Amino acid sequence: IAGITQAPTSQILAAGRRMTLRCTQDMRHNAMYWYRQDLGLGLRLIHYSNTAGTTGKGEVPDGYSVSRANTDDFPLTLASAVPSQTSVYFCASSDTLRGSPLHFGNGTRLTVT
């Protein structure tokens, strides 16, 4: 059972470069989410999507964009990376049934130099 697959596992990126973090789920969940995790700040929601074709902003959306062309994929794009975007990025998905828990991937560790 794959669940949530994130790629790459880790990446070192020069500041100013464009980067897309990939996220794919095989659970047919309608909702998907991107979080970033930084030491001392816990997990913070970047963007989310209720269903294919819709997206919304979370707590810290600036500098990031997302798209949801289909149910399975939810890529996160950094158009012009900055060092403050160095973080561990987690993708998650959930069913839209009342109370459904989130299922997380194992993260992408991104370092912007």
Add this chain to the structure above:
Amino acid sequence: DAKTTQPTSMDCAEGRAANLPCNHSTISGNEYVYWYRQIHSQGPQYIIHGLKNNETNEMASLIITEDRKSSTLILPHATLRDTAVYYCIVRVLLNYGGATNKLIFGTGTLLAVQP
């Protein structure tokens, strides 16, 4: 969403019950309590959730006080593999999921299970 308060860290002896407290004194009547944990270098893992009744599953038990202002996650027989950061979250759930399922995480409790 209601804010939660958890101790920064706790220790527990292997084989003993681990009791992790969480205060959510501003919780509303329609807000659920969720618990997740994160083992080093992995994504967060769902443990359990509840509204006002105590809940139990194969991983843990959740005890919610009658006034719902606090709760306790109980791992009945802690093992070394239970060493992780445990997050307590409260969230409103509406009939339609999606955006209402987005969870706001705090900084959690680091549970260290000692051999």
